[in-house]
Amino acid sequence: MCAQRNAVVPFPDRDDERTGVITTICMNEDLIARPTSGASAGELAHQLRETRAFTALLTEDLSARQLMGPMLPIVNPVLWEVGHVGWFHEYWTLRHAHGDAPLLDRADLLWNSSTVAHERRWDLDLPDRDGVWRYMGDVLERQLERLAGGINSRASYFYELSIRHEDMHVEALAYTRQTLGYSAPENLGRPAVHGAGDWPGDVEIPGGAWSLGSSPSDGFVFDNEKWEHKVTIAPFRIARSPVTNAEFAAFVEDGGYRSAEFWCPAGRVWRERAGAERPVHWLPKQGGSWMWRRCDTPAPLSPHAPVAFVNWYEAQAWCRWAKRRLPTEAEWEAAALGEPGADRSRLADKKRLWPWGGASATPDHANIGFAFDGPLDVAECSVGDSTFGCRQMIGNVWEWTASDFVPFAGFAADPYEDYSQPWFHTRKVLRGGSFATSARIARPGYRNFFTPERNDVIAGFRTRAL
Numbered sequence: 182m183c184a185q186r187n188a189v190v191p192f193p194d195r196d197d198e199r200t201g202v203i204t205t206i207c208m209n210e211d212l213i214a215r216p217t218s219g220a221s222a223g224e225l226a227h228q229l230r231e232t233r234a235f236t237a238l239l240t241e242d243l244s245a246r247q248l249m250g251p252m253l254p255i256v257n258p259v260l261w262e263v264g265h266v267g268w269f270h271e272y273w274t275l276r277h278a279h280g281d282a283p284l285l286d287r288a289d290l291l292w293n294s295s296t297v298a299h300e301r302r303w304d305l306d307l308p309d310r311d312g313v314w315r316y317m318g319d320v321l322e323r324q325l326e327r328l329a330g331g332i333n334s335r336a337s338y339f340y341e342l343s344i345r346h347e348d349m350h351v352e353a354l355a356y357t358r359q360t361l362g363y364s365a366p367e368n369l370g371r372p373a374v375h376g377a378g379d380w381p382g383d384v385e386i387p388g389g390a391w392s393l394g395s396s397p398s399d400g401f402v403f404d405n406e407k408w409e410h411k412v413t414i415a416p417f418r419i420a421r422s423p424v425t426n427a428e429f430a431a432f433v434e435d436g437g438y439r440s441a442e443f444w445c446p447a448g449r450v451w452r453e454r455a456g457a458e459r460p461v462h463w464l465p466k467q468g469g470s471w472m473w474r475r476c477d478t479p480a481p482l483s484p485h486a487p488v489a490f491v492n493w494y495e496a497q498a499w500c501r502w503a504k505r506r507l508p509t510e511a512e513w514e515a516a517a518l519g520e521p522g523a524d525r526s527r528l529a530d531k532k533r534l535w536p537w538g539g540a541s542a543t544p545d546h547a548n549i550g551f552a553f554d555g556p557l558d559v560a561e562c563s564v565g566d567s568t569f570g571c572r573q574m575i576g577n578v579w580e581w582t583a584s585d586f587v588p589f590a591g592f593a594a595d596p597y598e599d600y601s602q603p604w605f606h607t608r609k610v611l612r613g614g615s616f617a618t619s620a621r622i623a624r625p626g627y628r629n630f631f632t633p634e635r636n637d638v639i640a641g642f643r644t645r646a647l
């Protein structure tokens with residue numbers, strides 16, 4: 182995750198060893214401040230294997246040249262990225278949680294994303310493909326040996342952290358392949374067929390008090406989600422679905438990219454520097470139809486799939502053109518997880534686990550975890566509708582919100598100190614996950630964050646009425 186957010190940040194110091202009575206006090210505080218999902222050792226072992234299988238599917242077919250790739254600010258060399266994932270597991274589980282000695286003497290010098298500058302990652306004396314995968318395998322084997330002996334809550338936290346870290350890199354590897362024009366990975370989700378169509382219109386969300394953020398009962402959460410707190414929301418109307426390719430195409434065809442009035446000053450600077458005239462992967466319109474480059478292949482643009490690979494400036498410009506706006510993250514949460522109160526005029530003091538209720542996500546609810554190999558039409562996944570009738574709040578594409586990425590009151594960094602705090606006030610919040618996001622990360626409370634010019638992320642947007 183760190184690797185995709187940006188390049189150089191200081192790495193957190195390891196926690197000091199604790200002894201005696203202090204240990205007992207701190208352990209209790211750990212359990213309160215850093216709850217886990219409650220996954221058993223066996224379940225954690227399964228999750229480690231599961232996310233590793235995705236890493237393998239996304240990298241094993243790449244040539245030696247593709248494993249390094251071009252030096253770009255928004256991608257890592259894939260060979261480096263895979264080793265970094267293994268190193269992160271080793272650092273936080275085997276070394277930090279269990280106190281083991283390093284497996285490789287120079288691993289910190291190669292794969293510590295906080296001290297190895299981004300541009301240096303192409304010039305390191307990395308092991309070759311076999312060497313990197315051998316290291317990955319050694320780390321995993323030792324993790325599984327440890328888990329076979331059971332696990333306590335403190336160590337569980339670090340396994341859950343490192344599993345989610347690999348989940349994030351899995352998604353990053355997926356969009357890196359799109360960015361670099363590599364072939365679409367095979368055997369990664371059912372083909373996303375189209376035909377379900379659009380899902381137009383708005384729904385009403387009553388106003389009231391909303392508990393923004395996550396609570397200890399949500400299990401493993403990141404530091405920037407802590408803790409839920411009351412905010413006041415005015416009644417509003419929000420779209421049933423994200424903006425579609427057809428809806429975005431109308432903006433492009435109306436000259437939206439060339440009309441300064443629709444762009445904020447920073448967006449105007451981005452558009453002029455990038456020379457953008459349409460979303461980054463769209464191809465010039467031919468024969469009356471829009472096409473796009475899907476990985477390395479031109480493909481028809483599905484009109485009723487959500488627009489994807491657009492940045493926050495493009496989302497904002499579309500909103501100005503359409504006389505709409507992005508929801509705040511509190512509004513997004515209320516639309517996704519809220520329920521009407523008894524008289525339906527105010528939000529109930531209740532928050533769902535998922536938009537559809539408490540059941541675990543299936544492909545009928547949400548296109549996440551590579552259920553499909555790309556975004557579905559926005560009319561799909563009706564089983565996953567929120568109480569208010571919003572569809573696909575989870576999965577398909579991340580949704581940009583109007584909100585700046587800022588800490589909630591009382592923020593305190595978790596042991597991986599640089600996960601959130603270096604990035605506050607410079608990023609925008611995205612919610613909901615994409616087809617490439619694991620269910621562990623696509624929780625509604627998860628706050629993703631990227632700078633507003635990033636159009637390589639699998640992100641679209643949903644709008645609300647002014």
Ligand SMILES: [Fe+2]
Binds near residue numbers: 182184185269
């Ligand atoms: Fe990372």
